[in-house]
Amino acid sequence: MESKIKRIGVLTSGGDAPGMNAAIRAVVRACSYYNVECVGIYRGYQGLIDGDFVALTPRNVSNIINLGGTILKSARSEGFRTVEGRAKAHKNLIDANIDAVVLIGGDGTFTGGMVFNQEYNFPCIGIPGTIDNDIFGTNYTIGYDTALNTVVDVIDKIRDTASSHNRLFFVEVMGRDAGFIALNAGVGAGAEEILIPEEDLGLDRLLESLKRSKRSGKSSSIVVVSEGDKIGKNVFELANYVENNMPQYEVRVSVLGHMQRGGSPSCFDRVLASRLGVKAVELLLDGQTNVMVGVVDNKVVTTDLEKAIKENHEINMELLRVSDIMSI
Structure with missing residues (x-):
């Protein structure tokens, strides 16, 4: 797979969710499979501003698929909401020769990535990681x-x-x-x-x-x-x-x-995270950006970040009727 992208960063942001580590592992190992370097970014967008980066290899992510939380940590970043903060983050990425970033999180994470992409045309792919399952464009979110x-x-x-x-x-x-x-x-x-x-x-x-x-x-x-x-x-x-x-x-x-x-992720979340992590890397290498990967009808699909943020994932109200019948 020919691509101009030679180094991909990965971060987790917002509330942690079981399966985030499985997604990190999938991104790192997919990068290795396609002969691309992978860089872990600690503490989400705050780590981008602080330049808190670490090189990741397949051995660095051994034995984490079963762990809850996120080895890259997560943090809210008020600094990234500012023009100055995003400018510093962009400079750190360029200085570190990072060509693209995989963002694992929810709508707040995707909003930050969308704005960053608009300002700097920097390649970003989102992976939905939130226990709330409230992201449009996927039947299920990781966790x-x-x-x-x-x-x-x-x-x-x-x-x-x-x-x-x-x-x-x-x-x-x-x-x-x-x-x-x-x-x-x-x-x-x-x-x-x-x-x-x-x-x-x-x-x-x-x-x-x-x-x-x-x-x-x-x-x-x-x-x-x-x-x-x-x-x-x-x-x-x-x-x-x-x-x-x-x-x-x-x-x-x-x-x-x-x-x-908390807790060890279920098999379903581990498999979902693995599928989405691999696809995120493949999309970046294929020149795509500013989209989220999700799963609909058991097929991996993409959705524009803006659409994923602004549209609603509708709840199945039929379950309320089922609940009423079952509670008799």
């Missing part, structure tokens, strides 16, 4: 499957204690603007109700649903709440409201928080 399995496993354990004490548990999961984790984990864990930003259930309907569950003979219930749900100001306020209106329940709240980001 989403692992996060789902983590949440389902925790809810299974919470249900044991809920059943033992006749309790109603509100379980808050990540998803500030998107309910993918809540909806799918809720169905998978058999939750009685699922609250997501995309669908305003309303307090009255929530109470009626819980009362129906109680009348049907259920002694405990699980409500999965996406952190971006709009019914209450927060999950604790929501729990207080239900407890005041349904004193027959002991109400408890579990906020799963950052445990959802």
Whole structure:
């Protein structure tokens, strides 16, 4: 594969996600396969500004496919939001003879890459790495499957204690603007109700649903709440409201928080990361830029970064209907 690109940088940015290391490994080894040097950039865009680079070879990424987090670290960078910061980052890339960059992250990461590409015409390819699964142009983002399995496993354990004490548990999961984790984990864990930003259930309907569950003979219930749900100001306020209106329940709240980001990636995420990492390198060597690689209908596809950022990955609302039927 003939190409003017001889040295490719790779970085991870934004929130970490299980499978990012598998993606780094895939980029490094694909570079080696095509006789291209690979450079790791520590701490995302901040590392670009600071010139925090390290050469990576296939042996440097041995035994990381099973590790959560990211060996390249991740950081927010206010400096990269400025013209001066991006200018410094560009100079560091040129001085290091880096010809292109693979960006692993979410919409914030892709926004930075798109702006950088527009200003300097610097080749960038995005790989979607976020547990929220909220990126347009791919059915699945790296880390989403692992996060789902983590949440389902925790809810299974919470249900044991809920059943033992006749309790109603509100379980808050990540998803500030998107309910993918809540909806799918809720169905998978058999939750009685699922609250997501995309669908305003309303307090009255929530109470009626819980009362129906109680009348049907259920002694405990699980409500999965996406952190971006709009019914209450927060999950604790929501729990207080239900407890005041349904004193027959002991109400408890579990906020799963950052445990959802951690852990060894699932096989699905490892395979997805490997496929997208290889394709990202091949696209750069083929002269493509300013696109994201994703998977749609099990085929690797590309989407313009601008489209990936601005358009919405629609949630499968059919699952809410399935959830209602299953909660009877």
